Amino acid sequence: MTNSTSQAEIVRQSLKRRYRKERRFRAYGITAIALAITALVVLFSDIISKGHTGFLKTTVTLEVTFDPEIMYLEDATDPAQIRNADYLAPLMAALKREFPEVSGRSGERALKGLLNSYSSSEVKDLVVANPAVMGTTQTLTFVASDDVDVFVKHRDDSSYSLKLTEEQQAWTLALMERGVIDTSFNDVFFTHGDSRDPGHAGVLGAIVGSLLTMAVTLLLSFPIGVAAAIYLEEFAPQNRLTDFIEVNINNLAAVPSIIFGLLGLAIFINLFGMPRSVPVVGGLVLMLMTLPTIIISSRAAIKSVPPSIREAAEGIGASKMQVVLHHVLPLAMPGMLTGSIIGMAQALGETAPLLLIGMVAFIVDVPDGFFSSATVLPVQIFLWAGSPELGFIERASAAIMVLLTFLISMNALAIWLRKRLERRW
Template sequence: MTDQRSQAEIVRNSLKRRYRKERRFRLYGLLAISIALASLFTLFADIINKGHTGFIKTTITLDVTLDSGMMYLDDPTDEDQRSMADFMAPIIASLQEHFPTADSASDRRALGSLLGTYAASEVRDLLIDNPDLLNTTQTIELPAHDRVSVYVKHADNPRYTIKLSEQQQRWVDELVEKGVIDTSFNDVLFSRGDSREPANAGVLGAIVGSLLTMLVTLIISFPVGIAAAVYLEEFAPQNKITDFIEVNINNLAAVPSIIFGLLGLAVFIGLFGMPRSVPVVGGLVLALMTLPTIIISSRAAIKSVPPSIREAAEGVGASKMQVVLHHVIPLAMPGMLTGSIIGMAQALGETAPLLLIGMVAFIVDIPDGFFSSATVLPVQIYLWASSSEQGFVELASAGIMVLLTFMMSMNALAIWLRKRLERRW
C-alpha cells in the first residue's frame, strides 16, 4: 500500500509540473502577443500623431486688387510681360491693409514671407485663365508658407522649431483671429505631384506611378506564376532538373529585394537600354521579385485540391489537360488569388529595388503612361522623410498612412476573395 501511495504521489507531482509548464507556455505566448500588439499600437499611434496634420492645409484668404500698374502688367496674355511682372506686389499690398504700420521694405519682405513661394503663381494662373480680371478685386485663397503652417498647427509642440520672428508670430496670431489664416482639409495632397515646398506637395503622382507599376507587375507575374505552378505541380516529371528548379524558386523567395534591383539595373537598363524611372522597368523588377511568392502559394493551393476530384474527372474520361483546366485550377483559384494579392501588397511596399533603377527622381508631373517618368509611394515617403523642411515630416507620415491603407485594403481583398470563392469538401 505504501508503494502504491508513493507511486500515486509521484504521478500527481509529475502532472502538477506538466500543468505548470503548460500554464507558463500559455503565459509566454500571451506575453509575446501582448508585446507585439503593444508595439504595433505604438507604431500606429506615432504615425497617426505625426501624420494627421498632413491632411490639413493652412491657407491665407485675401481680397487682392489685381492692379496693372502695381504688377507692371497691361496684357496678361503677353508672355513677355508676364515674365517681367511682379505678381507678389498686390498680395503684399492686401496684407498691408491688415497692418498699416508695416510700410518699410523689411516689413514688406516679412509679410511676403508669410506666403508660400507659389502664391505669385496662383495670381499669374488666375490672370492667364481670366485676363478680364485685371484691375479688379478678387478673393483668393493662397497657400501659407511652411513656417506659418508649422506655427499654426504645432506652436505648442516642442518637437517643432518655430522659425518665425516675434513680429511675424504676432501678425499670424492676428490674422488667425480675423479668420484670414485658416486650416482645412488638404486637398492638395491628393491632387498634385511632388513639390519643393510642403504646402504644394501631393501624393497623386506617386499613387498613379504605383498603380501603373503594379499593373505591369500583375500582368507579368500572375499568368507566368500560375502557369509555372501548374506545370511544376501537374505536368513536370520528377527528376534532377525539376528538383533544381524547385530549390531555386524557394531560394529566390528569400533573396533580399535589393538584389532584384541590381538585376533590373544590369539587365533591363544596362543590357536592353530601357529608360530609368519609368513604371515599365519598375513593374518588370517587381514582377521578378513577386514570382517566387506567387508560384509557391499557387502550388500549395493546387496541392490542397483533393485527389478524389482528379480521380473522378479521369474516371469519366477527362484528359489530363481537361482535369487541370476544368477542375483543379478553378478549385485552387481562391488560394492562387490570395497568394498573388499578398505578393502584390509586398511589392507595393518595396523601395530598395526601385531606388536602384532611378525611381527616386524628383517628379513633379503626374505620369500619363507606362514610359513616363514616375515615382511610387514608398520612394515618395523616403524622399519626404529625408527632406530638411519640417512640413515634410508630417507629409511623410501622411504618406505612410495612405500606403498602409492601400496595403491593408489589398490584404482585406485577399481574405474576402478566399472566403467568397473557397469551397469545402
C-alpha cells in the same frame, strides 16, 4: 501500500510540474502577443500623431486688387509685359491693408514670409487665363508658407521648432482671429505631384506611379506564376532537374529584395537599354520578386484539390489538359488569387529594388503612361522622410497612412476572397 502511495505522489508531482510548464508557456505566448500588439499600437500612434495634420492645409484668404500700376501690367495680353510684371505686388498690398503700421524693407520682408513662394505664380496663372481680371478686386485663397503652416498646426507642441519671428507669430495670430488664415482639408495632398515646397507637395504622382507599376507586375507575374505552378505540379516529371527548380524557387522567395533590384539594373537597364524611373521597368523588377511567392502559393492551392476530382474527370474520359483546366484550376483559383494579392501587397511596399533602377528621381508631373518618368509611394515616403523641412516630415507620415490603407485593403481583400471562395472538402 507504501509503494503505491509513493508512486501516486510521484505522478502527482510530475503532473504539477507539467501543468506549471504549460501555464508558463501560455504566459510566454500571451506576453509575446501583448508585446507585439503594444509595439503595433505605439507604431500606429506615432504615425497618426505625426501624419494626421498632413491632411490639413493652412490657407491665406486675401482681397487682392489687380492694379495695373503697381503690377507694371498695362496690357495683360502682351507677352512681354506678362513676362516682366510684378505679381507679388498686389499680394503685398493686400497684406499691408491688414497691417497698415508695417513699413520699411525689413517689415515688408517679414510680411512676405507669411505667403507661399508659389502665390505669385498663381496670380500670374490667373491673369494669363483671364486678362479681364485686371483692374478688379478678387477674393483669392492661397496656401500659406511652410513656416506659418507649422506654427498654426503645432504652436503648442514644444517638439516642433518654430521659425517665425515673434512679430510674424503675432501677425499670424491676428490673421487667424480675423479669419484670414484658416485650416481646411488638404486637397492639394491628393491632387498634386511632388514639389520643392511642402505646401504644394502631394501623393497623386506617386499613387499613379504605384498603380501603373503594380499593373505591369500583375499582368506579368500572375499568368507566368500560375502556368509555372501548373506545370511543376501537374505535368513535370519527378527528377533531379525539377527538384533543383523547386529548391531554387523556394530559395528565391527568401532572397533580399535589393538583389532583384541589382538584377533588374543589370538586365533591363544595362543590357537591354530600357529607360530608368519608368513603371515598366519597375513592374518587371517587382515581377521577378513576386513570382516565387505566386508560384509557391499556387502550387499549394493545386495540391489542396482532392485527388478524387482528378480521378473522376479522368474516369469520364477527360484528357490531362481538360482535367487541369476544367476541374483543378477553377477549384484552386481562390488560393491562387489570395497568394497573388499578398504578393502584390508585398511588392507595393518595396523600396530597395526601385531605388536601384532610378525611381528615386524627383518627379513633379503625374505620369501619363507606362513609359513616363514616375515614382512610387514607398520611394516618395523615403524622399520626404530624408528632407529637413518639418512640412515634408509631416507629409511623409501622411503618405505612410495612405500606403498602409492600400496594404490593409489588399490584405483584407485576400482574406475576404479566401473566406468567400474557399471550399471545404
